[in-house]
Amino acid sequence: MVGSELQWREAAPGVWSVRIGNPSQLSAMSVMGKQPEIEAMESLEQAEFPFAPAAIRIATAARRTVITLPLRREEAVYGMGLQLMKLNQRGRTRYLRVNSDPKQDTGETHAPVPFYVSSLGYGVMVDTSRIVTAYCGSAVRMDSGLEGDAKDRNADAGWKATPVADTVELVVPEGGADLYVFGGPTPLDAVRRYNLFHGGGTLPPRWGLGFWHRVPKSYSADQVVEEALAFRERRFPCDVIGLEPGWHSKSYPVTYEWNRELFPEPEAFLRRMEEEGFKVNLWEHPYASPDAPIYEPLKPLSGSHTVWHGLVPDYTLPQARDIYIKQHADEHVDIGVSGYKLDECDGSELTRNSWIFPAHAEFPSGADGEQMRQLYGLLLQKMTDDLYRSRNRRTYGLVRASSAGASTLPYVLYSDLYDHRQFVRAMCSASFSGLLWTPEVRKAASAEDWVRRMQVVCFSPLAMVNAWADGTKPWSFPEVETIVKKYITLRMRLLPYLYSAFAKYRLEGIPPIRAMQLESGAAASNSAGREHELDSAEFAYGGVSDAEMDDQFMFGDALLVAPLFAGETQRNVYLPPGIWYEFETGERRTGGQTIQVRPGLERIPVFVKDGAIVPMMPELDHAPKAGESVELELHHYGTAPGRFELFDDDGESFAYEQGEYRWRKLEVQPAADGKLTGTVSSADAGWQSAYSGFVWKIHHGAGD
Amino acid sequence: MVGSELQWREAAPGVWSVRIGNPSQLSAMSVMGKQPEIEAMESLEQAEFPFAPAAIRIATAARRTVITLPLRREEAVYGMGLQLMKLNQRGRTRYLRVNSDPKQDTGETHAPVPFYVSSLGYGVMVDTSRIVTAYCGSAVRMDSGLEGDAKDRNADAGWKATPVADTVELVVPEGGADLYVFGGPTPLDAVRRYNLFHGGGTLPPRWGLGFWHRVPKSYSADQVVEEALAFRERRFPCDVIGLEPGWHSKSYPVTYEWNRELFPEPEAFLRRMEEEGFKVNLWEHPYASPDAPIYEPLKPLSGSHTVWHGLVPDYTLPQARDIYIKQHADEHVDIGVSGYKLDECDGSELTRNSWIFPAHAEFPSGADGEQMRQLYGLLLQKMTDDLYRSRNRRTYGLVRASSAGASTLPYVLYSDLYDHRQFVRAMCSASFSGLLWTPEVRKAASAEDWVRRMQVVCFSPLAMVNAWADGTKPWSFPEVETIVKKYITLRMRLLPYLYSAFAKYRLEGIPPIRAMQLESGAAASNSAGREHELDSAEFAYGGVSDAEMDDQFMFGDALLVAPLFAGETQRNVYLPPGIWYEFETGERRTGGQTIQVRPGLERIPVFVKDGAIVPMMPELDHAPKAGESVELELHHYGTAPGRFELFDDDGESFAYEQGEYRWRKLEVQPAADGKLTGTVSSADAGWQSAYSGFVWKIHHGAGD
Incomplete structure (x- = not known):
């Protein structure tokens, strides 16, 4: 069928959708259940449908759906989720399977997303629960009329292993899919539409943007407190301490219950940490141990196969979610745990490390293992986010797998892979598809490597040392301790700036x-x-x-x-x-x-x-809590006038979703004397601001 | 459905089969169309069905077929085709897709075969055109009763990433498959049954087991002759010279026509080579150039997608095969070309190297790209083998992709990957699944590396230097030239021994x-x-x-x-x-x-x-031709009596399939004086033997 026969509907301003065939009901969007941010989308520049409808072709059969879209010779193709090897996917065949070991550039990744944004300023997404294969200009059709491009490899230096194709082909291995097209006119506009269509970006709690440290596995409560207090003694800012395997009574598979030998009094431990200004984040994975109290109730709600002999619960089922949520609320969330690190929801089939439920696993809901693996990370994020939402508390955590439509989720991706260039590339890549990524620091080959990694992580969505295996601390290389401290401190000082960028992500869809x-x-x-x-x-x-x-x-x-x-x-x-x-x-x-x-x-x-305004906080040892306020330094750079919108809310609850926030306008303009002068819009009377005062710092370029 | 409901039939002695659901008509066995060697199978030790029928479970749906087979705790699982990383596949999930870049241990390989042989002495095969995923004890079912095996990773050193499972699960991504079980009682018996069931092993022409050399790309006829004659001058045995890209008028994609600038008179060139005792082998791949004369006739018989702008002909269609065969017969085979190197029928999706028709490509026969890719290597081998068979000439060549049921095919697998340990492992691995592999030598990091690679290749199914890119020759490292020459000469001397081993492969299914x-x-x-x-x-x-x-x-x-x-x-x-x-x-x-x-x-x-008899030829510079005969030295080692069956036929035609061969019995027994004495059974009167005489060399252990 050619695209001109498709019944497109405008699903939101500048977003067009069409249902092809009969897709499974389960999909990324069905898991998320979010509404588009229509108002924000209306404020974007108007977009045109980017294709001639007849240039789109669809072939549907029970076995697979093929969507063929035009691609111009000069186009680059970005996105497809978290991609560690390359940003421009043009010329590549992407097998968009969730996989914890994306060591070859096949498209497999912790967070594959069947969404691409063209350098020409539009986006395309498929909503499905299946593994999409995307031929991003890597397959040349016979009827393309390109046979004149044939070259002789021996005689023509212009020969390439992958010839230029004139289509993207998206293949969904079932008899249907929902197709979405996002207008521009710029690539950023297309990404913003994608994010806003899925409910906007995530807004972490303020403390989530502070510094994080994960302690070694099997640490006791006393060891955790001691390690946390070392940050205070050394005056290294730190907001969150993460616990790694060992805090559970059993792990791999996990019980979700506290190990009472290491943590005899979890409530007291969490209270103590809170008093010292630390949030506590818990590592877990989704496989329930036979020793877990929730094992028996979850058993009939779980898949046909185990992981490490643990259950694989079917969290598409409300009954399964209820069991998980009640246990987590009682044992963790309601006694003060701030969030989770959701590990190993991705899976691996590599040598010496083959662990995941198989694609043919059967789940009580009717889903199979392929679908569950593609969506498991999303399900876990959504379930825990909902738990915190139900308490009107924001969470922020880590996750090893994600999918399409994830922009609202307060989770940051990470990986066991550790190439630093790939880590930086992944931060760029994540921004195309509504994802966040942390180039977490674990260890380093040298003090130089340590510094370079620490510098980068302080400019990431989640600034963290993960010492679970290596026992490193920010000061592990004493010869560079002052450099590392400078950047962790700068991270803290930039918090109002970064938090405001995240507010723009939440409300306007702009990746921070x-x-x-x-x-x-x-x-x-x-x-x-x-x-x-x-x-x-x-x-x-x-x-x-x-x-x-x-x-x-x-x-x-x-x-x-x-x-x-x-x-x-x-x-x-x-x-x-x-x-x-x-x-x-x-x-x-x-x-x-x-x-x-x-x-x-x-x-x-x-x-x-030039003209930028960067608001900065004092060098606090942790982020201000709800109700606290701080004085900001407002730094203006260069000679141009400038403005900045500073987000002002309680920093912890969802009150902002009910309008309980203000954008404070910071402006720098030439005054009557020609000198640059800054102004801050006042908040309305009675507004409880997070900012107690403002001090302008007007720089004028070099040396000022 | 449990296995006791399956309607097993004994397809051949010790081989049981059952049709599950409704598989596609296209499959490896349908391409091959071979008959089992029933008589040879009857002579094997009797085998029992290796499972309790009720222990097998089958689940079929339109989407996939899952075959669950029992696996005992002590079993090892070998086979699954050519596997470069590991022999024992236990604990691994094997994604059995044809792939030219098996750089990670996922199971993907040039020649995946959904057949495994258990260390307990039986085999299992699925006949399909689809990509099988095999969970070789890598997936633990909930109902396995193994939850007591759960361990705590932190507390129990016995924890493993992949727990012990009690099943193999074979997953075929369509609504049916044909399942075959091969009895033992030993692993070798199961492999022999597998080979004999598919028509036995291949018997190469005698010259195929001599030494091979492939010249650099774009060599002219004169350069080829000069390089070939250098072997004669230096007294390095050589039987086959291979031509690489450049001999075609265009390549990548290819025309199959001679480049008349480099080869102005192909017939004269081939005649000259034949006179000097060289066979000529031609490189090609399956993608037909727009400049090929067969492009237009093949176009309506080709797939929906191109490779390098070349056609992907649907060689399941007799009309397409006819066009290919006629052109190849006229232009190559009937003027003296001895065989082919069938390159790039495997495909890659890696960065910088994404080339293959997509899985969703449509072919005129109704097959899709997934099926065609899985079977393309098999189709090409079968088609060219049939062409030579129709001329009553045996061929021997190289191929980059193969599949199940390939044991009769006169082709040897090779790869661009070049790790020497993997190359040796691949030779072992290939023997489990009816495949042959050459650890071809291209280049070396040092003279030592060169020697070690040359020593190995002389004990392989195809002893070859492939100089297409590097221009190496056996004497490229002068400091080790005498060592290399010794092994190439030994290869030639061992020809009767190796040829007899291949005859056992052909007639008795024993991998040589x-x-x-x-x-x-x-x-x-x-x-x-x-x-x-x-x-x-x-x-x-x-x-x-x-x-x-x-x-x-x-x-x-x-x-x-x-x-x-x-x-x-x-x-x-x-x-x-x-x-x-x-x-x-x-x-x-x-x-x-x-x-x-x-x-x-x-x-x-x-x-x-001890007791072995090894027949050896003189140090000829190429293998004896049909009708020629040579005197053999018969070496007996040690002190035990011994016997050897020496295969005696014309070495080139298929006359042996009509009984035109003899097994010459070589025996060493103590004579009346107690001394070991050798005897050779005489051939019947009028038999034209390839052996003109025999000289016994009785060794008696060390120093003799």
Whole structure:
């Protein structure tokens, strides 16, 4: 069937959808059950349907649904969920299966999302519970009329392993799917529409954006308290302590019950931590031990296969969720646990490490193992988020698997893989598909590696040392302790800035940390930014050139971060058009070009836009709690006028969803004397602000 | 449904089959269309059905068929086609897709075969055109009663990532499959039944077992002749010269037509090569160039997608095969080409190298891309073998993809991957599933690496240097040229021995080169052979221990080969029970144990069984042609009486299938004086023997 026969409907402003065939009822969107943020979407620039309808082709059979969409020669294809190897998926076949070991570039990943955003400014998503295979310009149809492109490999240097194709083909292995098209006009607009369509981005509690530390496995309550207090003694900010395997009475599979030898009085332990200003996060996985009290009640609600002899509960069933939620509420949430690290909901089939329920596992709801694996991470996130929502408390945690439609979920992805460049690339990649990623720090090959990793993680959605296996601490390399402390402290000082960026994610769909390909001006300059390294045919022969702008990213709207990796003393940075200032030195730089920097180990290159306002907090040891207020320094950079919207709410509850928040307008304008002067919009009378006062710091470029 | 409801039929002696549901008509066996070698199967020891029928469970739905078979705690699972990473697949989930980049141990490989042989002495196969996923004891069912095996990872050192399961689950992604069970009683018997059921093993032409050399790409006829003659000048035996990309008028995609600039007179070139005693083998792949004369006729008989803008012909269609065969007969086969190297029929989805028709491609026969990819290698092999059969000429060639039921096909697998240990392991692995593999030599990091690779390849099904990219020649490392020459010459001298082993493969199903796990005595000693390295729980926790007997193999019935790898000066060798002699030094060794050897670079450790007879040819520069005859030396080793069956036929045609062959019985017995004396059975009057005479060489152990 050709696309002109499809009955498209406008599902939300600038979002068109069509049901193809008869998809399973279970899907990412059915799990999430979110409503679009219509009002926010209406405020976006109007979008046109990006295709000639007849250029779309659909083939449906019981076995599979094939959606063929046009692709222009110059287009790049971003997204497809968390992708560690490459940003531009053009020329690649992506097998979008949830997998904990994405060591080869097949498209498999912790968080595959059948959504792509084109460099031409539109997006396409398939809503399904099945594993989508996406041929992103990697399959050339006979009827494409491209046979004239055939080349002789021996005689023609222009031959490529993957010829240029003129289509994306999305294959769903069942007889139907729901297809969504997101208008632009820019790639960022398409991503915003995607996020807003799924309910907007997540807004973490303020403490979630502080520093995190996970203690070694099998630590006792006393050891945890001792390690936490070391942060206070050394004046390293820290908001969250994570417990790793060992806190359960049994783990792998888990009981969800406290190990009473290590934690004789969980309530007292949690109270003590709260008094010291620490939230506690608990590691778990979804496989219930035969020793878990909830094992017997969950057994009839579980799948046909076990993992590590633990149950695989069917959390599409409300009865199964109720059992999990009641136990978690009683034993953790209602006595003070702040959230979870949801591990091992992804699965692996590799040698020496084959563990996951099989794709043919049967679940009481009628779902099979393929569907459950694709959606398990989503189900766990949704269930725990709902639990906290029911207590009017925001949570923030970690998860090893996610899917489409996840932007509202207060969870950050992580991985056992540990290549630092991949970790930075993943942060860029996540931003295309409504995902968050932390390049968590575990260990380092050297003090230099430690510094480079710590610098990056402090500019990520979740700044954390994960010491579960290695026992590292931020001060583990004494020779660089002061550098590390500087960045953890800077993370804390930037909290109002980052929190406001997340509020924009929540309400306007703008990823707080994002790939350069989503910046206006930068997207088109993807190759120009690396002119000496790039194959000029990158877009024409997707997949051929290794070079792309995947090692620098935006942190909020004003800051551009360009990490160095161990072994490097210099790097190139592409600055989008405009004037920029080196954040720490104030050095003025002209954008629209690639510059070279040699920052030394003590510095990660960060650039701030001319006219930007960056609100900063005092160097607190943990984030302000609801009801507390702090004085902010408001830093203005450069010579241009500027403005910033500062998000102001209680920082912990969902009151903001009932309108209990304010955008405080920060503005810098030339005053009568020509000098730049800052103003802050006042909140209405009686508004309990999180900010007790403002002090302007007007910089004027270099050296100020 | 439980297995006791299945309507098993005995498809051949010791082979039971059942049709489950409604499988596609297209399958590996439907492509091959071979008949079982019933008579040979009847001569095997009688076998019992290896399962309690009720212990088998079947679940069929339109989406998938799941076959659950029992697995005992001590069982090892071998086979699943060519597997480069591991022999014992227990504890692994095998995704049996054809794939040219099996760089992770997922089960994907050039030649996946949904057939396994148990260490307990039986085999199981699924005949299908679909990608089978095999859970080889990697999935534990809830109803297994194994929940008591649950362990605490933190507290119990016995915890494993993959717990012991009690089933193999074979999953076919459609509503049916044909299931076959092969009786033993030994693993070798099960493998023999598998091979004989598919028509027996392949018998190459005699010249195919000589030495092969592939010249660099884009060589001209003159360059090829010059390179070939260098073998004669240097007195390096060589039977086959292979042409690589460049001989076609266009390649990638290919035209199948001669490049008339490089080969102005193909017939004269082939005649010249034949006169010098060389066969010529042509590289090709299955994708037809728009410039190929057969492009237009094949176009309506091809798939919906191209590869490199070339057609993907539907060779399940007789009309498509006819077009290919006529062109190949006229342009190659009937003017003297001896065979093909069938490249790139496997496919890849990796970065920078995504090329293959997609799984959803549609073919005129109704097959889809998944089926075509799984069977493409088989289709190409069968089609070309049939072409040569129709000329009563045997061929022998190379292929990059294969499938189930391939044992009759005169093709040897190879790969671009180049890890030497994997290459040796693959030779062992191939022997479980009716496949042949060559650890072809391309280049080496050092003279030592070169020697070690050349030593191994001379004990493989196809001894070859492949210089297409690197321009290497056997004498490329002058400092080791004499060692290399010694082994290529030994290969030639062993030709009657190896050819007879292949005749046993053809007529009795015994793999000529095979894994130790198929040797009686050795299978049970798999761990004992490496007692200091092995996790004793290897079988109980398949996939946990890395150590298994995967680096030594049998070469025929009498010789055991234990390669060294670059960087090694010594190694352990497990010798099965009995007395053995070091092949070159004659040193006596007692088997049933692991010994250590330090052979020096000039020697690959080879051991010969006490009593073995090894027939050897003169040091010819190429194999004897049909009608020629040679005098053999018959070497007897040790002190035990011995016998050997020497295959005697024309070496080139299929006359042997009409009974035109003889087994010459070589026997060594104590004579009246107590001394060992050899006898050779005479052939019947008028028999044109390939052997003009026999000279006995009776060794008596060390130093003789």
